[in-house]
Amino acid sequence: MKEVLEEIETRIKRLEAEIELIEERLKFLDRVGATSKYQILQRRTKTGELYIMFFVIWGFMGLTLLLYLKYKYSEILPFSLTPYIGAMMAFIIIPFLYYFFLSKQSEPENPINYLEKKERMARLALNRFYIPLKEALKHEKLKEIANRLLQGEVADAITELNEGDPKVMAYALYLYLNRDSVRPSEINEVVTLLKNKPLKKLLLTISEEKVSSPHT
Known part of the structure; x- marks a missing residue:
């Protein structure tokens, strides 16, 4: 025993x-200002994520409006809405892919x-x-x-x-x-x-x- x-x-x-x-180590990091820097970085990351979500939501609303106009007023509109719909879909998909793939893979670990x-x-x-x-x-x-x-x-x-x-x-x-x-x-x-x-x-x-x- x-x-x-x-x-x-x-x-x-x-x-x-x-x-x-x-x-x-934590005291040292706090002393050199690393703690506050990482906090700022985290806030920036969260702010960036909010912007991306805003663009996705805004793009989705715009796409919905374009689809509504296309199917409701396509006969009287003097131009085609198809290119605009394609551009709006890309506007939604690109930030969506960035958020769920690129940003997550490259996100550094906070020490x-x-x-x-x-x-x-x-x-x-x-x-x-x-x-x-x-x-x-x-x-x-x-x-x-x-x-x-x-x-x-x-x-x-x-x-x-x-x-x-x-x-x-x-x-x-x-x-x-x-x-x-x-x-x-x-x-x-x-x-x-x-x-x-x-x-x-x-x-x-x-x-x-x-x-x-x-x-x-």
């Missing part, structure tokens, strides 16, 4: 260091948002998984931690930070809770699937106990 707790403590310190590093998301995920993993896991191991209260791994935010944070598969991790904790009734083969199977080192060490302690006590 000592090795398991040490591994968890290592994970806790790593996440704390990662959070501290992200905070320093501020990325860092803030990463910090939030690290805090979730730290405060809602590793620290409670450490305390739960000391008091044999792991069921709540296992259930928490199956919830949205914590599961997302664990996945985002590459800490392992939340479902496999939860199953590992359930196995540990029922270690007296599980088969060694079942434990070994889950160990091979586990990528989370603290929980892998935790299951290995059961496996070692069962090997040293074959009558159980």
